[in-house]
Amino acid sequence: MLLITFTDRIGSGLWASVSVLYFTYVSGLSIAQVGTLAAISGAVGIAGAPLGGRIADRFPLTRILIALQLLRATASFALLTTDHYLPLLAISAVGSLGDRASSVLTKLYATRIAGPARVRYQAVNRTASNAGWALGGLAAAAALTLGTTTAYRWLLAGDGLSFLAIALLTLTCAEPPSSSRLAADARTTPRKVRPASPWRDRMYLAFVATETILFLDDSVFQIGLPLWIAHTEGVPHGLAPLLLVLNNVMVVALQVPLARYGTTTAAARKLLVPLSAASAAGGITMALSATGGAAQAICLLTASAALFTLAEMLHAVASWELSVTLAPDTAQGAYLGVHGLAQSGQRSLGPLAVTAAIATGPLGWTVFGATIAATCALQHRLVRDRLPRSPLSVPPVTVSEH
Missing domain, CATH: 1.20.1250.20 (MFS general substrate transporter like domains)
Incomplete structure (x- = not known):
């Protein structure tokens, strides 16, 4: 899961630092449109956290994570297919929903798999996250020296490819104990x-x-x-x-x-x-x-x-x-x-x-x-x-x- 976090944040570092520039210079959106797109997609993303958490108490966690990574990948690649405002808004909202749900479920996975070592596990996980983010940001900064539309599109494609890699890596992860199993184990206290x-x-x-x-x-x-x-x-x-x-x-x-x-x-x-x-x-x-x-x-x-x-x-x-x-x-x-x-x-x-x-x-x-x-x-x-x-x-x- 640490490799998954590292890969995820590399992709996020590639895209997060240039997303506003992409929508401005590649898609041709106005400042008001970019701001509205960010605000609305962020508002939709708020629902991802409680929705993902509720589903995770009912279905296998790794399967949900794989589905969310595929959803995020689809959203990233879909952004490459259009420069029209409304489709970009809808696609960004779907991607934001997947991002927030994935973030919460990654934490839940760590909670279930690490047991009493969950705090240390999360600390190592956060270290991997920051390292990946920094690496992705540096790669994005290097690509932006070209200043071309192709460079922007490759950065977005790199983000999408990172989600596909994460989905494949998640297939190798063991399914952690379910909430019902944890509750059964806890009945001794x-x-x-x-x-x-x-x-x-x-x-x-x-x-x-x-x-x-x-x-x-x-x-x-x-x-x-x-x-x-x-x-x-x-x-x-x-x-x-x-x-x-x-x-x-x-x-x-x-x-x-x-x-x-x-x-x-x-x-x-x-x-x-x-x-x-x-x-x-x-x-x-x-x-x-x-x-x-x-x-x-x-x-x-x-x-x-x-x-x-x-x-x-x-x-x-x-x-x-x-x-x-x-x-x-x-x-x-x-x-x-x-x-x-x-x-x-x-x-x-x-x-x-x-x-x-x-x-x-x-x-x-x-x-x-x-x-x-x-x-x-x-x-x-x-x-x-x-x-x-x-x-x-x-x-x-x-x-x-x-």
Whole structure:
């Protein structure tokens, strides 16, 4: 599955960095049409997470993943067949639906196959993801030096071919235990009865709402830092991509080592404290970057990027463990599908939040960091009563169960 993630992100890196340029220069869409296409396809994609999770509780997981990869491949190749707006909109929406569903089911696969090592497994998986994304982005940057329509089309075709490769690789993956099997194994340990549907579980929905805020670090790197740099006098615009490189390098180097601090539910909850501090400090250093000269601004922006990256990694560890622990064994797919709405919602809320911070000035970034910090405190209290009393993140295994 790690090779699958790596291949997936290479393809995504090829396409994500040039999609806006493709629709603009190859398909000939206007700025308004490109923006509307991205917004609508993103909105449709939101349904992919809960829909995929619900289906995964009823059918073999690997078969669903193969079907989703074939759907994503079909959408990618279909984009090559037309330059008309409405077909492009429909095809992009279908691809977005498959992307979000695939993301959630990949996490569910890791949860089922890795058992008590799921946090470390997800950390390694995320490292592979960042490495693949960086490689795909570098390949796309090299191809774009040609500046031809053919180069754009080959990048999109490369994305589609990556999905076909993933589907073939998934055929070699073992089917993980189903949710019903996991629930049967867990009956040896008494557990609190929880709602079967995440939509009726108010506590879990509140947890997902707080997660939406904690995922805002993604918009910091995609939108916030580049725009802030562009409006900070004396700071070279080339710093923005370098800070993205710093983000990727830190994740590749540190995500796995940090995972050992969140291998139990209690430890994962405690990570919300340093996560809160890193987020607040990131906002403050971003604000201070506008108060001095160019050299000071560059140093502070680099420090802010490092702090927000640390927050991102800590949140990844805590989020993986808590989102699974708070879900009943019999409905893990449905619950993780709803949890996937947090990232989808961030894609809509995030750009608004960071542009509001930029428009407000230094105070805006201070409030931005403080808001994430306060949300950490809220989530820390929110999940307290629902975490298992045992310090282990999974039910203990007896000799008879081997």
